[in-house]
Amino acid sequence: MNDEKKKALQSLKTCKGQIEGIIKMIEDERYCVDISNQIIAAQGLLKKANMLILKQHMNCCVRTAFVNNDKADEKIDEVMNIISKITGK
Numbered sequence: 001m002n003d004e005k006k007k008a009l010q011s012l013k014t015c016k017g018q019i020e021g022i023i024k025m026i027e028d029e030r031y032c033v034d035i036s037n038q039i040i041a042a043q044g045l046l047k048k049a050n051m052l053i054l055k056q057h058m059n060c061c062v063r064t065a066f067v068n069n070d071k072a073d074e075k076i077d078e079v080m081n082i083i084s085k086i087t088g089k
Helices: 003-027 032-067 072-087
Strands: none
Touching: 003 032, 003 072
16 A cells, blocks of 8 residues: 555544544534534545545556556546546536
């Protein structure tokens, strides 16, 4: 497992803990703004993990496709599709 995937995995594990904490906050009827702030923090970790995975994909899969001239256009389309989902455009 490369460095980006290790970092993404750590972010996801941290996010998992945060989500479990958020569920408990809701069950304990904690203050809504505090819950919302924790949800925003969890979303940030998910975005970070996603960017790390996308970076790894570009450094490995996309680079290999270009070097081998093998489905490079398809790899570009995959990345552009992800970017459009991230940006909402």
